[in-house]
Amino acid sequence: MITARDDRRRTFDAVPAGVEAESWWGRAWVSALEETSRDPARLARGRAYAVEGHVEAVTVTPGRLVAYVRGSRARPYRTELALSPFPDSVWSEVLEELAADPGALAALLEREVPQSLAGTVMPGPGELLPRCSCPDTGRPPCKHAAALCYRAARLLDEDPFVALLLRGRGERELLDELTRRSAAHAVRERPGAAPGFPGVPARAVLARGVLPPLPAPQAPPAATGLPPAYPADPAAPDPLALEQLATDAAARALALLTTGEDPLAGLSLWQDAVRLASAHPTAGLTGAARTLYRDLARATGRTPTDLARAAAAWRQGGLPALAALEEPWDPPAGPFDRARPALLAASQGAFRPDRNRLTARTRQLRLGRDGLWYAYESRPGSDDWWPTGTPSADPVSALLG
Structure with missing residues (x-):
């Protein structure tokens, strides 16, 4: 002072x-x-x-x-x-x-x-x-x-x-x-004139009393909305890049609002690229999405196909699903001892075990480190496996989901 x-x-x-x-x-x-x-x-x-x-x-x-x-x-x-x-x-x-x-x-x-x-x-x-x-x-x-x-x-x-x-x-x-x-x-x-702006008498503000409770917070939205349309301008940034940034910022904000956690926390360059690509399903890719896949793949040293497969896994179950795609591991015998008879009992056939994977012709289940089963499909005679369905702790539900 x-x-x-x-x-x-x-x-x-x-x-x-x-x-x-x-x-x-x-x-x-x-x-x-x-x-x-x-x-x-x-x-x-x-x-x-x-x-x-x-x-x-x-x-x-x-x-x-x-x-x-x-x-x-x-x-x-x-x-x-x-x-x-x-x-x-x-x-x-x-x-x-x-x-x-x-x-x-x-x-x-x-x-x-x-x-x-x-x-x-x-x-x-x-x-x-x-x-x-x-x-x-x-x-x-x-x-x-x-x-x-x-x-x-x-x-x-x-x-x-x-x-x-x-x-x-x-x-x-x-x-x-x-x-x-x-x-x-x-x-x-101007004796007695009221001020030309809203206000509260100082006596009322300084008076001691119990404040009313704060209103309940609004419920978070179920999903993010569409990003605004950015007109093309030679002197402005790429409108497609701006749309991508706006969409990603909205998705991160929704995740923070609903879970209290930032989806980017601790992600590697590749994992973050997969996360970004997962917002654009590969079926019916627009020109902007194809450009995004190409640029992200180039930045991470992978192919667009690698990125598309990883993005499908991310849509299947996030980071744990991406780990199930890329990280084979040796689980204990118990989950497989329970899964194989359950699949036979559900008339799904005999599945051959290999590390954390159960395979039967064109179908495959992968056990993640989170204890969930992740389903995969491939064309006959091909070893080109793609994620499908919804992960589940029950192998039959994961396979049929």
Whole structure:
């Protein structure tokens, strides 16, 4: 939190470049000193000092602007410009004038000194008092004070609140007071008028009480919807790629909503490619889907057929089904001892075991590490097995599903 004391001391390490003041208030600042000087040569040397960067960091407090100015000696001179701060009675008049004039208030918020304050805030001739630790005993200002004056004018161009700080008020406390006074003016102008926006009385908000329970969350949708249509534009990204990204993002969001788990967590490049391809069944592939299969297969070093088979397994049962497709393993004897008689009893024929697989001509069952059976089919005389059906803990149900 910035206190009034903190707000009333500011140090500027870097003053904007240039010497000539650009704003009317910056020029008024320079004129206040130039009109009291009877030595144009000193002013010219002070201007040259300002151009050459002899003025170091500038510190501003109420009534005083101080900086060290390097001259002909090795040690810089402490130079200041004094300006009488306003008493509280004058500040009250200034604040009331600003609060009652929306144009003046807007100008101040745009970091401009309102013209209505020209004769109040800015110093007049003889009001800006220079002091310097240099040995120049002539009539002020000395060249060091003149240099500080020219540099301070550029500072005022950029931040007119410096002039208000010299008069005794910091920027934050000034704006806070103006906010309060502006609100009071608005109430006086429209007594009893309701605000033009919805709200709740502060008394009701701060009153202690028991909050009502939050409403029940909405049920998640059963499936994702169709992605938006992206028009083709030579300067825009590929619309097919955007459609794919939108579809995939929706699928991931639905999975997170319903399961609390990200479907991408821990997937390898190949597994993620299979997941993406599984959203597009190989039957009746569109041109966009064929392009996706080709690009994903190329990126993973596989063939489109490999990817299509893996995508079919993913649609069959996700990552465990993909593992059943690609990872033969040696299960314990128990599941096979129960599965083969059950298949015979269901008139499905005799199945030959081989590692985690039971095969009978064009049909095959693969036991996954998750304990589920995954059905496969192949053409007669071919060893080209493709996933089919729905996995089940019952081999007969998996085979007939």
